[in-house]
Amino acid sequence: MSPIRGYVFDAYGTLFDVHSVVEAGREITSDPVTLSATWRQKQLEYTWLRALMGTYADFWEVTEAALRYAIRQLGLAATDAQIRRLMDAYLSLACFPDVKPALGRLAGRPRAVLSNGAPTMLAAAVTASGLTTFLEHVISVDRVKTYKPSPRVYALGPETLGASAGELLFVSSNGWDVAGAKAFGYQVAWCNRSGAPEEELGVRADLIVDALDRLPR
């Protein structure tokens, strides 16, 4: 790998555990793990579909639409108040235990988040998990009104950090995001905490780690 002038992190699934909403799901189902998985899958699908259709709606709207679909698909029912509580859980997602030690170790070079999240969602999650002082930049796709893996999104990293993509290390736990960042030109680390199989998208991470505190300084 070449020298690294800054770090660009994915947020959901990489810093924040999206499945920490499972607790809030117990109110409407005895199988909140399946609800959370279905919700997350649909949330990603809707970002990809809307980006391709050219009908951007922000991540808060997409996340609620995906939740409503997941509830119907699983044959569940939820009141508006219950949907509100599930959505609110997104504003205070837990961060993974390796996140703070990892970000602390990398201090000295700019550390950024580049995320699908709407600005208010990102601000809430960063604050709630105590990451404010660990991040120099929090960048939302909302600036370009499309979603990952569009190159227009990945371009925001170099633009904001003032370095070329090849001088930055992009870090994601999402295999498809790894592929998108690599295709764009970043150096890329895949944080594969769950032992997921590698995606078959024609590009590979430069580095695979099983926790963020294994990233190179």
Next chain:
Amino acid sequence: MSPIRGYVFDAYGTLFDVHSVVEAGREITSDPVTLSATWRQKQLEYTWLRALMGTYADFWEVTEAALRYAIRQLGLAATDAQIRRLMDAYLSLACFPDVKPALGRLAGRPRAVLSNGAPTMLAAAVTASGLTTFLEHVISVDRVKTYKPSPRVYALGPETLGASAGELLFVSSNGWDVAGAKAFGYQVAWCNRSGAPEEELGVRADLIVDALDRLPR
């Protein structure tokens, strides 16, 4: 609905039953239904991701990549010969029983297929299922090197049939494809054979039928 000057059909899942590959799957798993579902889901994901990344590869390549991913995700193993047999099943997919009567009824106005499939895949499936004389046009996304639901794909329908999108009826069993076609400007019928929940993408079909022979002439 307005008068209809021609029909544009999705292929996979609408005319052709993609899960008719299940039989070929029995060679490598006792649960070929899960293999087929995982394969199909990943196949769609890869089309969306590659379209967004701007790294088009044709549907044959994407379909094989998705199969290889599905096999690894499910912890299965397959020889190259077994993968070849599964892929070959895609060239002779069964068409649903309502397809021929429906297309026959609509004769007199142009009937087109507009599909993600690579030209050779589409030609093989149309021939194998005896649909050649029922279709005036078979259009592949390969002409524009991207995938549904990109507007560049949907534009091929009006271009080929010489009518505006609003004068054509687009027919698909895939909810996300219905949304893409509707956002583009077609009149759209959703053939919902399986009683699937409606997608939450901000647009709705003009018409929902449970079989193709219910389409308006």
